[in-house]
Amino acid sequence: xxxxxxxxxxxxxxxxxxxxxxxxxxxxxxxxxxxxxxxxxxxxxxxxxxxxxxxxxxxxxxxxxxxxxxxxxxxxxxxxxxxxxxxxxxxxxxxxxxxxxxxxxxxxxxxxxxxxxxxxxxxxxxxxxxxxxxxxxxxxxxxxxxxxxxxxxxxxxxxxxxxxxxxxxxxxxxxxxxxxxxxxxxxxxxxxxxxxxxxxxxxxxxxxxxxxxxxxxxxxxxxxxxxxxxxxxxxxxxxxxxxxxxxxxxxxxxxxxxxxxxxxxxxxxxxxxxxxxxxxxxxxxxxxxxxxxxxxxxxxxxxxxxxxxxx
Amino acid sequence: xxxxxxxxxxxxxxxxxxxxxxxxxxxxxxxxxxxxxxxxxxxxxxxxxxxxxxxxxxxxxxxxxxxxxxxxxxxxxxxxxxxxxxxxxxxxxxxxxxxxxxxxxxxxxxxxxxxxxxxxxxxxxxxxxxxxxxxxxxxxxxxxxxxxxxxxxxxxxxxxxxxxxxxxxxxxxxxxxxxxxxxxxxxxxxxxxxxxxxxxxxxxxxxxxxxxxxxxxxxxxxxxxxxxxxxxxxxxxxxxxxxxxxxxxxxxxxxxxxxxxxxxxxxxxxxxxxxxxxxxx
Numbered sequence: 001x002x003x004x005x006x007x008x009x010x011x012x013x014x015x016x017x018x019x020x021x022x023x024x025x026x027x028x029x030x031x032x033x034x035x036x037x038x039x040x041x042x043x044x045x046x047x048x049x050x051x052x053x054x055x056x057x058x059x060x061x062x063x064x065x066x067x068x069x070x071x072x073x074x075x076x077x078x079x080x081x082x083x084x085x086x087x088x089x090x091x092x093x094x095x096x097x098x099x100x101x102x103x104x105x106x107x108x109x110x111x112x113x114x115x116x117x118x119x120x121x122x123x124x125x126x127x128x129x130x131x132x133x134x135x136x137x138x139x140x141x142x143x144x145x146x147x148x149x150x151x152x153x154x155x156x157x158x159x160x161x162x163x164x165x166x167x168x169x170x171x172x173x174x175x176x177x178x179x180x181x182x183x184x185x186x187x188x189x190x191x192x193x194x195x196x197x198x199x200x201x202x203x204x205x206x207x208x209x210x211x212x213x214x215x216x217x218x219x220x221x222x223x224x225x226x227x228x229x230x231x232x233x234x235x236x237x238x239x240x241x242x243x244x245x246x247x248x249x250x251x252x253x254x255x256x257x258x259x260x261x262x263x264x265x266x267x268x269x270x271x272x273x274x275x276x277x278x279x280x281x282x283x284x285x286x287x288x289x290x291x292x293x294x295x296x297x298x299x300x301x302x303x304x305x306x307x308x309x310x311x
Numbered sequence: 312x313x314x315x316x317x318x319x320x321x322x323x324x325x326x327x328x329x330x331x332x333x334x335x336x337x338x339x340x341x342x343x344x345x346x347x348x349x350x351x352x353x354x355x356x357x358x359x360x361x362x363x364x365x366x367x368x369x370x371x372x373x374x375x376x377x378x379x380x381x382x383x384x385x386x387x388x389x390x391x392x393x394x395x396x397x398x399x400x401x402x403x404x405x406x407x408x409x410x411x412x413x414x415x416x417x418x419x420x421x422x423x424x425x426x427x428x429x430x431x432x433x434x435x436x437x438x439x440x441x442x443x444x445x446x447x448x449x450x451x452x453x454x455x456x457x458x459x460x461x462x463x464x465x466x467x468x469x470x471x472x473x474x475x476x477x478x479x480x481x482x483x484x485x486x487x488x489x490x491x492x493x494x495x496x497x498x499x500x501x502x503x504x505x506x507x508x509x510x511x512x513x514x515x516x517x518x519x520x521x522x523x524x525x526x527x528x529x530x531x532x533x534x535x536x537x538x539x540x541x542x543x544x545x546x547x548x549x550x551x552x553x554x555x556x557x558x559x560x561x562x563x564x565x566x567x568x569x570x571x572x573x574x575x576x577x578x579x580x581x582x583x584x585x586x587x588x589x590x591x592x
Contacts, residue, residue, distance in 0.1 A: 051426055053587035073330050073428045081426035087419035090410075091344055103336045104427040106327040115323060122320045134418075148423060153323035185320045 004062075005030045005156050005188045006050060011059030013042075013049050013212075020045040022212040023059070028190055032182035034199030034220075035192040036304060037209035043192040044084055046209070047158045051081055064155055077106060080154030082145045084161045084192075088133040094120055095129040098147045105152035112151065119147045123177060139170035146177065150187075157181065157189040163198055171198075178202045196301045208304060216303060223303040229275055230296045233261045237288030245286045251279070254305045260292065264302055333429035337437025342444060345407055354406060355448065358399035362453040365392050366460055373464035384461060384470070386477050390553035392454060393484050397542065399449045400492050405513055407445050408496035410506040411438045412585065417504040425587035435497065435581050442493045451485035480552040487552075488545050491570050495541070498577035501584035517541060534559040537566070544569050 006028035013021040021042045028035075035043045048054045050061055052072035061068040063075045089097050095116050102112030120129040123143040128136070133144055142162060149157060162178060163171040179202045181187040193199050199206055200220060208216040216223060235242060243261075246253045252264040265275045276293055283290045345351055365388070372384045382388075415421055424434050458478060461470055471477070499512045524540035537543040537559035544566040550556070551563045 048588050051587065053422075053425065073430065076426060077327075077330065077428035079426070081422075083419070083422045083426070085419050085422070087423045089420050089423065090414040090418045100336070100340055101423065101427065104333050104424065104429060106330070106333075106428060107323070108326065108328065111323070111325045118321065149426075150320065152327075153321075181320065185322075187320075 003030055004028060005033070005064060006190065007060075007062040008046070009060040009062070011046075011049065011061060012057045013045055013054055014057050020212055021049070021056070024209075024212070024214055025059075026207050026214050026217055028207060029205055030188045031205060032178075032188075032203040033190050034203035034206040035190055035209065036194070036196065036199050036206050037215075038194055041194075041209040042212040043194075043209055044160055045212075047081070047160055047190070047192055050158070051076060051079065077152075078155040080149035080152065080157045082149040082157070082159045082162055084164060086138075086141050087145065088141070090134070091132070093130050093132050094125055094136075094144055094147070097133055097144065098151050101148040102151040107152055115151050115153070116147075119150045120144075122150070123147045124173065138165040139167060139174075142166055142170070142174060146174070150181075155188060157187055159189060159191045161193055162191065163193070163195065175201050196304055206303070220303070229265050230302055231263045231265065231275065231279060232292065232294045232296045233263050233279060233290065234259060234292035235261075235283060235288040235290050237283075238286065239288070242283060242286045242288045245282045246279070249278070249282060251282075252305075254302070262296065262302060262305075330428050331433070333427060334433040334437035334440065337424075337429075337434065338440040338444070341411070341438065341441035345441065345445065348406075351403075351406055351445075354399070354402055355445070358396070358403070358449040359453060361392065361395055362457065365457055369457065369461050370464050373461075373466075386474050386480065386553045387555055389454065389457065389477050389481055390484070390549060390555055392457065393450060393481060393488065394546065394549060396450045396453070397488060397545070400446055400488055401517065403445050403449055404442065404492045404496045405510045408442045408493065409500060409509040409513065411441060411497060412500040412581075413503050413506050413509050416501070421585065422587050431582070431585050435585055439493055439497055442496065443489055446489040446493060447485065450489055451482060454481040454485055476552075476554060480554075484545075484549040484552045487548055487570065491541065491545060491573060494574045494577035498580040498584075501581050535561055537561040538569050541570075541573065 004027045006026075008024050008026045011021055011024045012019065024042075024046070035046065037043050045054060049056055050063055050068060052068050052075065055069070064078055066075050066078075068075050089100060092100065095113070098120060099109075099112040099116035102115050103109060107115060117126075117129065120126055123146050125140060125143050125147065128140060133141070136144060142164065146159070146162065149159075159178065163174050166174060175198060178189065178191060182189050182202060182204075191199060191202055203220065205219050206217070206223065207214060243253050246263060250266065252266070254262045254264075263279060265278070276295075279293060280290055368382050368388070369384050372379045372382065415424070421434075425431065429437075455478075458471070458481065462468060495516065496509075496513050499516070500506075500509050503509050503512070520540045521542060524537055524543055527536035527539065528534055537547060538561045543559060543561070547557065547559055547561055547563055547566040548570065550558060557563070
């Protein structure tokens with residue numbers, strides 16, 4: 001596929017006897033793609049397989065049209081990887097570390113140093129670039145990981161949980177950077193995260209992984225807007241029979257933290273108000289009072305919940 | 312290229328080095344960073360004191376021929392010089408080598424390294440070259456310089472003509488000593504995240520095998536068990552290279568096999584431990 005950044009063809013990966021990816025076939029288009037899934041779904045394993053760290057038991061991995069098994073070095077020369085866990089080269093300050101990473105990726109010494117200064121300013125570490133990386137805070141370590149991944153100007157960026165451990169302000173700034181890279185600087189990226197908001201803000205496409213298999217894939221707009229509507233519902237009365245009744249009649253239901261359920265009504269709408277009436281009838285039948293019923297905009301959370309069958 | 316004050320992200324359109332050179336980047340950075348440690352500079356200076364002593368010896372023998380009856384300049388002198396440098400090989404190996412991979416493992420640096428376009432063997436080669444460079448600096452370089460000085464002080468090539476094998480002997484015995492130490496230390500460094508623990512492990516391996524040899528020597532009243540000691544094996548091989556009488560009863564082929572096995576085990580350990588991802592089973 002010419003427009004694909006990454007293609008997985010029946011890929012299976014296992015750690016000993018534990019399967020991490022099970023016969024996964026997926027295509028990641030160019031642009032910003034979210035790799036979404038709960039912890040342990042196989043997201044990091046997929047990225048590490050694409051980097052050639054973990055050879056698959058079966059299947060074929062292709063990055064930017066290059067077979068990973070055949071030409072791993074060429075693949076890695078065009079990739080930038082921001083790992084999930086902290087990582088740095090001991091004893092180096094930030095600018096030396098990033099320039100060193102640039103040289104490892106094939107940049108000449110002077111260019112690597114100049115790019116290191118530039119990307120450190122870009123990620124917001126300009127003032128702290130002569131400090132030893134070991135003295136950095138968690139948020140700064142996240143930024144320097146992004147800088148080392150960017151220094152050689154990769155064609156494709158793998159970001160593994162880039163907002164991990166960051167405070168709300170730092171998290172917003174990191175997401176702004178990722179959004180800017182993807183939408184203004186035309187850097188292709190795959191953002192692996194279990195945080196729906198991160199993916200929804202920064203990405204156009206999403207691949208949802210669950211238990212080592214692809215649960216859903218496509219553009220976020222398409223996935224959010226299937227044939228169906230979402231309603232926010234708050235009720236008073238016996239909740240469990242109401243939810244069971246909703247599910248029995250083919251409606252999907254997800255509880256949120258704010259005590260407001262999100263009810264997804266699949267299929268095309270026949271007449272205005274029909275969905276609301278349907279929900280109210282179920283409430284009446286199960287003896288609960290509807291206190292709040294409002295049409296809502298589908299979010300990635302709905303897509304995620306439907307894809308992995310989360311209650 | 313635009314100036315540094317441009318704080319936005321730009322695409323890079325400059326040239327890129329061909330693949331396969333990343334090991335030299337690792338080596339250069341490693342040597343630079345190691346040389347910034349003053350204690351190492353001091354150690355390297357001390358390691359050259361025997362060279363100064365041998366230089367004086369060669370000068371005296373060249374100037375006063377009768378001095379050769381007390382302190383002869385011959386193949387044995389060169390063998391002894393390389394052998395005595397073994398103590399500095401030990402200290403430099405511990406000082407430089409212990410943290411080479413252990414520090415990277417502690418800082419989770421392997422995933423950074425191996426996400427770049429370099430093979431695991433390039434990473435290992437780059438790290439190995441750091442240690443080998445410093446070790447050759449205290450063995451091969453002074454050894455070869457001593458030969459050059461002998462020729463300069465004597466003003467003729469008579470010694471070399473009579474002992475031409477000394478040149479390859481100095482080169483090979485230095486390489487054997489250096490490579491065995493470097494591979495062993497690098498493998499141990501890949502086994503732990505603690506530099507201190509690695510240093511203790513290496514020291515233990517050297518001293519424990521030597522002690523075993525000493526004990527077996529006392530028990531059996533023979534030196535046939537010299538193969539259990541790492542340094543004794545190097546000495547056995549070194550004796551053959553310098554055409555000296557064997558000091559131990561262990562056949563040279565046994566010592567060669569033991570040393571080759573040690574290097575093979577080290578490579579196997581490195582192959583298993585140097586990975587971009589650590590799988591906890």
